[in-house]
Amino acid sequence: MRTGSWQDWKKRSSKQGKVTMVKTVAVIGAGVSGLASIKCCLDEGLEPTCFERSDGIGGLWRFTESAEEGRASIYHSVFTNSCKEMMCFPDFPFPEEFPNYMHNSKLQEYIQLYAKHFNLVKYIKFKTLVSKIRKRPDYPVTGQWEVVIEKDGKVESVVFDAVMICSGHHVYPNIPKNSFPGIEKFKGRVFHSRDYKGPEKFKGKKVLVIGLGNSGCDIAVELSATASQVYLSSRSGSWVMSRVWDNGYPWDMVVISRFETFLKNTLPTAISDWLYVKQMNRWFKHENYGLMPLNRTSRKEPVFNDDLPSRIACGTVVVKPNVKEFRETSAIFQDGTAQEGLDYVIFATGYSFAYPFMEDESIIKCRNDQVTLYKSIVPPLLEKPTLAVIGLVQSLGAAIPTADLQARWAVRVFKGLCKLPPQSSMMDDIDEKMGKKLKWYGQSDTIQTDYVVYMDELASSIGVKPNIPVLFLTDPKLALQVYFGPCSPYQFRLSGPGKWDGARDAILTQWDRTLKATRTRAVKGDQNSFPLFSMLKILALPLLLLAIFMMFN
Numbered sequence: 327m328r329t330g331s332w333q334d335w336k337k338r339s340s341k342q343g344k345v346t347m348v349k350t351v352a353v354i355g356a357g358v359s360g361l362a363s364i365k366c367c368l369d370e371g372l373e374p375t376c377f378e379r380s381d382g383i384g385g386l387w388r389f390t391e392s393a394e395e396g397r398a399s400i401y402h403s404v405f406t407n408s409c410k411e412m413m414c415f416p417d418f419p420f421p422e423e424f425p426n427y428m429h430n431s432k433l434q435e436y437i438q439l440y441a442k443h444f445n446l447v448k449y450i451k452f453k454t455l456v457s458k459i460r461k462r463p464d465y466p467v468t469g470q471w472e473v474v475i476e477k478d479g480k481v482e483s484v485v486f487d488a489v490m491i492c493s494g495h496h497v498y499p500n501i502p503k504n505s506f507p508g509i510e511k512f513k514g515r516v517f518h519s520r521d522y523k524g525p526e527k528f529k530g531k532k533v534l535v536i537g538l539g540n541s542g543c544d545i546a547v548e549l550s551a552t553a554s555q556v557y558l559s560s561r562s563g564s565w566v567m568s569r570v571w572d573n574g575y576p577w578d579m580v581v582i583s584r585f586e587t588f589l590k591n592t593l594p595t596a597i598s599d600w601l602y603v604k605q606m607n608r609w610f611k612h613e614n615y616g617l618m619p620l621n622r623t624s625r626k627e628p629v630f631n632d633d634l635p636s637r638i639a640c641g642t643v644v645v646k647p648n649v650k651e652f653r654e655t656s657a658i659f660q661d662g663t664a665q666e667g668l669d670y671v672i673f674a675t676g677y678s679f680a681y682p683f684m685e686d687e688s689i690i691k692c693r694n695d696q697v698t699l700y701k702s703i704v705p706p707l708l709e710k711p712t713l714a715v716i717g718l719v720q721s722l723g724a725a726i727p728t729a730d731l732q733a734r735w736a737v738r739v740f741k742g743l744c745k746l747p748p749q750s751s752m753m754d755d756i757d758e759k760m761g762k763k764l765k766w767y768g769q770s771d772t773i774q775t776d777y778v779v780y781m782d783e784l785a786s787s788i789g790v791k792p793n794i795p796v797l798f799l800t801d802p803k804l805a806l807q808v809y810f811g812p813c814s815p816y817q818f819r820l821s822g823p824g825k826w827d828g829a830r831d832a833i834l835t836q837w838d839r840t841l842k843a844t845r846t847r848a849v850k851g852d853q854n855s856f857p858l859f860s861m862l863k864i865l866a867l868p869l870l871l872l873a874i875f876m877m878f879n
């Protein structure tokens with residue numbers, strides 16, 4: 327780590343007679359985004375230094391008994407809602423013996439294996455807080471940043487050529503108390519899901535959980551086994567999916583494919599929406615369980631919870647509308663019903679994004695105090711493209727492969743290998759994407775995005791997007807999997823910069839690893855049906871509708 331100075335820089339630049347390219351990179355955070363960023367810097371010959379405020383890697387996935395300031399906090403029973411073939415680092419499949427969906431401790435084990443395999447820990451400064459990031463005085467020429475770090479009470483300022491912010495976006499709890507009149511009068515315990523760790527202290531209690539997201543549903547289901555009653559209040563409802571999808575295949579290996587994405591973006595909206603609602607209601611009729619989303623065609627992230635419907639059916643979880651107001655021991659709901667004798671209220675109302683270490687936060691929130699980033703990664707108004715935010719997108723896809731591809735793109739922007747368009751074009755692109763977000767997610771300021779579309783956009787810019795027509799000609803067996811099968815992370819390391827020689831084989835064996843994890847008792851005559859064909863049956867209806875649409879257009 328070089329403590330920089332103007333003299334150092336002048337010496338370096340005078341030697342080469344020109345402004346030096348990016349070499350040293352500060353990576354803020356050692357969660358999966360930070361680890362991917364370290365590796366991508368090394369792959370491109372840069373010198374990363376990662377600062378991690380806690381004493382270990384893994385970020386959100388490193389479980390601790392109590393929440394730590396400035397780091398995401400999870401409850402003990404969190405299981406992934408992305409399966410292993412869809413949430414791995416693209417050049418590092420999960421070990422075969424891992425289950426398809428896993429406990430947070432198993433994912434943390436994998437993260438540690440990844441860091442060890444690529445020898446990343448030596449680039450990390452633990453228990454080192456980044457307290458300030460600011461442009462150097464000569465930033466307009468050098469693009470350099472000053473990173474202020476604090477460790478053991480000592481404060482130090484370090485100069486870097488570039489910065490990758492990997493500090494996570496599930497840290498700062500959103501507790502919308504002003505949306506809930508009377509909450510101050512409520513005599514029971516009130517806290518945010520960030521501080522929830524387990525069901526032990528809720529035995530025999532009456533608990534109201536606010537928020538029908540994954541946290542709210544997980545917590546309501548878990549508490550319903552020991553609390554006397556759990557109420558789950560929702561403002562706008564949500565689609566609920568099971569991890570165990572068609573034919574028992576992992577939901578994301580069936581739903582997240584190039585072909586599904588093509589259908590969603592090609593079929594007339596009315597047909598695409600009709601198919602979506604039909605697909606989402608296939609497991610159970612949501613209106614019969616009080617869960618139906620107000621905007622049923624919104625593609626906002628569903629809840630992945632295998633037990634919620636049965637807990638509702640058993641009466642241990644009662645779904646309620648939004649809360650209108652609180653009284654000393656009760657909640658009054660929007661439908662006028664009231665629930666007396668509440669002991670706890672848990673706000674599972676999500677998180678807000680903040681970058682307290684940015685001296686000028688408007689660099690990231692450059693419009694209406696909203697995060698405004700080109701390709702959800704670089705601030706569009708920076709004079710020099712030497713700062714990137716990694717991990718600030720939410721999609722049906724998994725965070726790890728998303729962060730990996732983002733980091734690969736960002737590093738190539740730092741090196742000038744991926745050129746940014748003029749600022750006006752970047753702002754136009756951001757506006758165009760906001761329009762699409764409004765259409766698909768009902769909000770233009772959301773960080774939600776269409777996974778395959780987003781990944782392909784980055785992949786195209788780097789030069790690693792699979793060329794499907796060519797693949798059908800040169801490697802049809804692989805092409806079938808790549809196009810009709812799951813859009814698994816390996817696809818983005820099949821070719822081009824950062825190619826991984828194991829990618830093709832990983833794709834062709836992904837179903838073997840998936841079925842091996844659950845087909846643990848074989849019965850003679852088991853159909854070893856190749857999932858692709860059973861998946862094509864699932865697509866028969868959309869394919870038929872597409873053919874009819876094409877015939878009449």
Ligand SMILES: Cc1cc2nc3c(=O)[nH]c(=O)nc-3n(C[C@H](O)[C@H](O)[C@H](O)COP(=O)(O)OP(=O)(O)OC[C@H]3O[C@@H](n4cnc5c(N)ncnc54)[C@H](O)[C@@H]3O)c2cc1C
Nearest residue numbers: 355357358359379385386406407408456493494717724725
């Ligand atoms: C309950 C829950 C379950 C989830 N399940 C899934 C799932 O199944 N699949 C999926 O794909 N995603 C899931 N996610 C999304 C999750 O956020 C990502 O999987 C992933 O953990 C994000 O990693 P990250 O590195 O971007 O951020 P984080 O994991 O939050 O790591 C950020 C790191 O930065 C450090 N840091 C922050 N500020 C500073 C600073 N100023 N100085 C130094 N260090 C700093 C923190 O200590 C932390 O280690 C889940 C999220 C939650 C809340």
Ligand SMILES: NC(=O)C1=CN([C@@H]2O[C@H](COP(=O)(O)OP(=O)(O)OC[C@H]3O[C@@H](n4cnc5c(N)ncnc54)[C@H](OP(=O)(O)O)[C@@H]3O)[C@@H](O)[C@H]2O)C=CC1
Nearest residue numbers: 405406407502505537538539540541542561562674675676
């Ligand atoms: N792997 C796993 O099992 C888990 C994954 N996660 C992930 O972590 C991330 C965060 O999830 P989560 O903590 O559930 O947060 P989310 O942001 O996903 O959900 C927040 C919920 O709170 C509601 N809400 C927000 N503000 C208000 C308000 N003012 N009044 C009433 N309701 C409000 C929202 O309702 P509305 O829809 O109306 O806005 C929404 O239902 C998500 O990406 C999630 O997928 C979380 C837990 C477990």
Ligand SMILES: NCCS(=O)O
Nearest residue numbers: 408721722723724725
């Ligand atoms: N869809 C995977 C991301 S998440 O935050 O659960």
